[in-house]
């Protein structure tokens with residue numbers, strides 16, 4: 001778990017004009033409602049936004065057309081490419097191919113995530129087939145790429161691998177992933193969740209292992225570690241459930257965050273009242289020496305349970321300012337084993353805080 005430090009992982013978001021780059025970033029990382037994205041103005045220059053998730057991120061929103069040769073690919077961990085399916089996809093695909101090849105030649109550790117976006121335009125019955133068709137086309141065009149002479153001509157400083165076929169094979173099979181996305185449903189959150197999970201590298205496996213053990217010991221159906229600000233899951237256990245489970249947890253989290261935000265000012269108001277009281281009584285201000293960044297292990301974080309239907313409950317335990325555990329469990333198990341579950345949650349929280357500390361978060 002070395003090498004994480006506090007360095008921000010840079011994520012470059014590319015795609016044609018109006019393909020949904022700004023909308024997707026605003027919806028997920030700034031909580032903009034999807035319908036408000038129609039008012040977004042055209043992005044004129046690169047906009048960088050810091051977002052502190054389980055790892056600190058720097059998200060680069062870009063205009064539809066700008067000089068890609070101005071990009072230093074070595075700086076980036078990930079490229080997210082938005083491919084808008086409400087428009088013709090041939091031209092964007094023909095741009096993806098040389099972009100990925102050039103980026104990968106200059107940074108072999110970079111990852112590519114293609115969001116096949118605005119999927120709400122597609123007929124739900126044909127979505128899977130349409131998705132496969134586009135994915136296949138991108139992969140084939142990369143695998144069949146042969147115009148090395150003109151790439152070398154326009155980029156004399158870039159060294160391309162001599163064994164082009166094997167190199168392209170690794171690029172397509174190991175580096176590029178595809179996600180079907182729309183800002184009008186949970187798919188955009190799921191795709192961004194996967195992007196972040198890949199950036200976590202080896203800590204993902206460690207956290208997944210902890211969630212698996214927790215799930216087995218506590219008889220949970222499914223557990224997610226959520227980034228509560230972006231409503232993304234940064235990790236989950238391996239139990240398989242329908243994808244609607246993520247949606248359920250995400251909706252519940254959304255409702256809870258709205259309610260919680262109503263109380264955001266309470267700690268500050270309480271602090272102010274204590275400070276004023278001390279002043280009136282001529283005593284020293286006790287709040288002066290207090291640290292706002294309390295130790296997450298000492299602090300009491302919110303927790304709650306909601307019952308869904310017959311015999312299913314969603315549990316929420318907040319671990320830090322940014323992270324919360326959400327689990328789906330049978331209500332009977334929850335009632336019968338509450339003490340043990342709370343005990344296991346405390347152990348899991350401790351282990352996760354230790355991992356965060358080890359990576360400097």
Ligand SMILES: Nc1nc2c(ncn2[C@@H]2O[C@H](COP(=O)(O)OP(=O)(O)O)[C@@H](O)[C@H]2O)c(=O)[nH]1
Pocket residue numbers: 015016017018019020021022023024034036037038039040041042043064117118119120121181182183184
């Ligand atoms: N139907 C649909 N429209 C979207 C989606 N994402 C973005 N849009 C719309 O696409 C338009 C262009 O979005 P914008 O984010 O400005 O694109 P950008 O130029 O790539 O940054 C806006 O009107 C958005 O409301 C989506 O998933 N589905």
Ligand SMILES: [Mg+2]
Pocket residue numbers: 021022023041042043061062063
């Ligand atoms: Mg934009």
